[in-house]
Amino acid sequence: MQALSGRFRNPLLGVTIYDIASAAGVSIATVSRVFNGHPRVSCAARDQVMEVADRLGYQPHVSARSLARRRANVVAAVIPMLTNLFFVDVLRGLQDRMAESEFDLLVFSARTLDEVDVQLDRALARGRAAGVLVFSTPLADARARRLGHTSQPVVLVDSVHPDFDSVSTDNVEGGRLAARHLLETGARRLALLMAHPDSIPASDRKQGFTEVLDTAGLDADSLRIVHASDPLHHGYSEAAGYDAMKRLLHAGDRPDAVFATSDVQALGALEALATAGLGVPDDMRLMGFDDIMLSRHVGLTTVRQPMYELGRLAAERLVTRIDDPDREPAHTVLSPRLVVRGTTVDTTVARSLRRIQPVAVS
């Protein structure tokens, strides 16, 4: 066995296939084949290569590999508003699925939807990622074109567009669940705390919500709608909820039930109510959307999105599409579920309900 060749450098930093090849007495092609599970290699050669590689602590160089293969070994996730606990669970699902694949996960987070475009460009950089997951981002023309112009597989999470794979929750149905529940508790003067009006999920929830109210025969006056004033996080923030509730209370003619388009908003609203000295659910019923971890502790009634599954499925879909880029876009829609807690019904009732419908720990 001859000594390591002239290519030898820092033994820890740069063991290359050349080093392995010369130490194992084979060509670099054989080494490469061994590391790519190529079938046409003799057992003898394979064993020899593996032994040497092990001894020298060889690791393939990821950039060299992806350059030669013309395929990146990471996927990118573009996530606006990581502050929203919603994304934490989704991210977990994503992580878990990706850990099983050959891909690593690049995370780009954005505080506003404008920042999303910047991060999207970073994520779509040539050779950067084998695929991109785009979270909760309305795909107006410019952005859709940008995504369409790339040959990279794209999967939309929590938003929908005909040209791309998507995984989302049935937000319209979620809105219906909320409306039905509030009506069932006896509420008649309702209010809707909206996120930014551009937000597709929020609009969908609104649609389902108002649809049920219409069907129930409530007139237009019985629903008040308050929009988030702050564009930050697209209105999905405690501050936005707090502020919206303040304005709602200030306007007089207090509603008896409020549906916020997200839990974070609802929590802000809850604080505004506490500050105003109002009790929940006695003075006002309140519910949110998402079922983030916090909501269980606070006892907030909400519509649960299967967040972890959302992340896992999205990752699954992306991996599938990377392997087969030419399939038709598929759209997966998950069902939301009502979770009744103490902010809409008397707590003793809520407790017994909770016992029947235990909180899922995903």
Added chain:
Amino acid sequence: MQALSGRFRNPLLGVTIYDIASAAGVSIATVSRVFNGHPRVSCAARDQVMEVADRLGYQPHVSARSLARRRANVVAAVIPMLTNLFFVDVLRGLQDRMAESEFDLLVFSARTLDEVDVQLDRALARGRAAGVLVFSTPLADARARRLGHTSQPVVLVDSVHPDFDSVSTDNVEGGRLAARHLLETGARRLALLMAHPDSIPASDRKQGFTEVLDTAGLDADSLRIVHASDPLHHGYSEAAGYDAMKRLLHAGDRPDAVFATSDVQALGALEALATAGLGVPDDMRLMGFDDIMLSRHVGLTTVRQPMYELGRLAAERLVTRIDDPDREPAHTVLSPRLVVRGTTVDTTVARSLRRIQPVAVS
């Protein structure tokens, strides 16, 4: 201006510097120089190159770049227990700082400390990352050697080791703050809800905690210590806290104050108390550590770690070290802060305290 050369492929997929060079009538070296901000290029050439690159939608290929430069364009963060809300805030700080740099962020999460080693290997793969951030991971010999053997810059977050840069909170001091506060509320029969005994942060908090009790002259009998039974998440979980509190109550001789080594544990403990029909703070005082977002809503007294700053500083430190790998390891220790809420003192008092010491929104 001649047409694109034979190297021309998919106009969207693979515009290379060769395409730009021939279209702009310069050499590839000049194109490269323009894109690397090299000073010695004429304005004319620069403008011409930029114009063409813009028109053709050129983007440098990241893998090719990092291969040629011998430097990756991403940094990796290895994060155990992403479920713990603690990490969410740290991650935000990280993200914000990294967005300002040339580096993108690769996230590796692990559910247990064993998984950390697997993810660490992925993160340390040759050519993968320009640097690695390792979160909350005890660096026993094997792991420290593994990290020492790589030439990649490593920054420890929430743990300390002489060989590496680190950014952490003064956990011993945090433990002291907790003990002093509980003593001040009049508590005399104390209990400590520990995470896994291997956890360095938890041990440090314990050390500070017991130190103050000793100084105050409490005998050994007045402190009961319960360890997390479940190794998952290293004991930093609601389930662990719930279980530990159950065992504590079951053992009889109820303590009048409990310090949990993390907020998530404290929340679990809180549930166990509620289930047992015990009130807080009347029947028992309870406090945690971290000050995750949830704690404010629940009204949990706790010791706040500056999580966002932890993330930001760690990122800062890593970027610095990548630029200058030979500097001495630096250790930054941030100060924790007591945050008094309703689980240790009567709520009206807590409210007035809160007014004086408003919750920081980082």
Added chain:
DNA sequence: GTGAAAGCGCTAACAT
């Protein structure tokens, strides 16, 4: 089954 050789797209040292 194996090796030689031609790239992958870029950077950087060396010329001029």
Added chain:
DNA sequence: ATGTTAGCGCTTTCAC
């Protein structure tokens, strides 16, 4: 200031 050229470490034909 600009071009030529030799890599970076790997994959992948194409011969044999």
